[in-house]
Amino acid sequence: MREVRISLVGFGIVGHGVLEVVRRKWGLLRKMGLDMKVVSVTDINGTLFDETGIDPQRLHAARTLEGIANLDIIGKEAIQKVDSDLVVEVTPTNIVHGQPGLGHIEEALSSGKHVVTSNKGPLVVAYNHLQEMAQDNGVMLKYEATVGGTMPLISLVEKNLVGNEILGIRGIFNGTCNYILTRMMEEKYTYSYALTEAQDLGIAEADPAYDVDGIDTAGKVVILANSIFGMTAKYEDVSVTGIREITPEALNLAWERGYHIKLIGEVPALTVKPMLVPRRSPLAVGGTLNVASIETDLSGTITVTGLGAGSIETASAIVSDIVSIYTSRQIDG
Amino acid sequence: MRLSMDLELQDIPGQLMQSLEPFKKYKGNIISVVHHRDRKTPRGTVPVQIVFEIDPSNIENIKKHLEDNGIVVVRAGEDRFIEETSVLLIGHVLHSDLGDTINRIDSTGFAEVEDLSLRMPGIEEPSSAYLRIRATGKEEIGKSLSILRHVGAEKDLLVIEPIEAEKI
Structure with missing residues (x-):
């Protein structure tokens, strides 16, 4: 049985999801030979540490660690001081400077700990630098959850399509935009009405700019460009148009002519813009779904779709990454 | 009515001018002429594509005029937008x-x-x-x-x- 001591940094929606998935899948993980223990949880209030593994039930109802933390350390200090094998970094994302996640990941990698993250910011800002750090320290950095949530994309390309040349990837990488456009088309809602509905349902943030202006999608385009296409793209290299100008009339007109309008991100073109998607295209998925078509030289075009966000869904991608780190290591050994 | 015609010319001087003659005669309004002198057909002829506006009743006269002058009309009248x-x-x-x-x-x-x-x-x-x-x-x-x-x-x-x- 391989013991995996995990430090969870960030205790929001995704952090809760990770605790829940590790709890639910504990038996299955043991069958795989992994004894996964979350030994610490850190947020801005402090760190809860238990070397025997934190009982997720204990944190189930807690929104923050206020009054629960038993160590007065946060951030990089917590990563450095807690004895663990792997850091799950799930703090809020910032696509401009990548902090605080960037500092957390750097600290973890330089301390010889594997990192699994759903945090786009650090990867958008410093993907190549972080991968070099991981390599220099003999550890792995996995980030499947940063692009398309639960939809397997990075691992699909790296494992299942290995040997193929990837010619391009295009897809819908933001469930919020897809939801808004779907509702506008189906119900003839205006953009602002569909947005308020999405906000009421918790699908869109109070400040929706990050999603509807295409910033989030552009971040994912940068991650794909650097990780799969070996580019050195920065956020500024992406040409970005959001969905604010789309009208229900335009959606209706497109529909009559056999098209949807979707916010499409493309690599290596580095574009994010609303595009006409034929109604019968595999990219024409509705609601909050994400989808990606991968064009390859040998396997043709492969399309995957799945939920792009959500607590348990994102956590599932994180736990898959953790498992893959240890299962691929077993093969190496 | 807008029409198009694909012709094949002999690779000799004056052929292009000659191929345009009937369009003038039958009041055709030429919109574009694409002449591929460096892209010969296997027969050694030069392909030319002409797009023009004309009264459709005159198209047969143009074809006859061209053929009488030794110009091959490969295709005429169909939509060239593919x-x-x-x-x-x-x-x-x-x-x-x-x-x-x-x-x-x-x-x-x-x-x-x-x-x-x-x-x-x-x-x-x-x-x-x-x-x-x-x-x-x-x-x-x-x-x-x-x-x-x-x-x-x-x-x-x-x-x-x-x-x-x-x-x-």
């Missing part, structure tokens, strides 16, 4: 001179706006236009989209292109 694409424009489509927008495509000679639908929800509201563009080839479709992108930037219109128009 590729098509769809584009949606959002913004002040009409008040930014829709006629001019369409003309930017039509005036190329290799592409045309063949179909147009408009939605105008209110005077101050942005309107939407669906355009179907046909062109002589894939490359020309690409050029047409590029023209529209340019027009969109100039007239502050959101240009929504189809995903199949360009490779990933």
